[in-house]
Amino acid sequence: MPSEKFVFQCKECKANNYVTAKNRQNVRDRLTRKKFCPPCGRHTEHTESRNKTIQSK
Numbered sequence: 001m002p003s004e005k006f007v008f009q010c011k012e013c014k015a016n017n018y019v020t021a022k023n024r025q026n027v028r029d030r031l032t033r034k035k036f037c038p039p040c041g042r043h044t045e046h047t048e049s050r051n052k053t054i055q056s057k
C-alpha cells in the first residue's frame with residue numbers, strides 16, 4: 001500500500017523533529033501532535049509538513 005512520509009515540524013522553533021508515514025486516503029486532515037522537541041527542551045505542538053524532508057546526513 002502506498003504511504004507518504006510526513007515531517008512533523010515544531011510550531012515554535014520550526015525544527016523538523018519527526019518523520020511519520022500515513023495513508024493519505026485514510027487521513028486527509030492536517031495532523032497536529034504534541035511531541036517532545038529537543039531544541040525547545042519540552043513538549044510542543046508539531047504539525048505535519050509535506051514539503052520538507054529530514055536530511056539524513
Ligand SMILES: [Zn+2]
Nearest residue numbers: 010013037040
Ligand atoms: Zn521546537
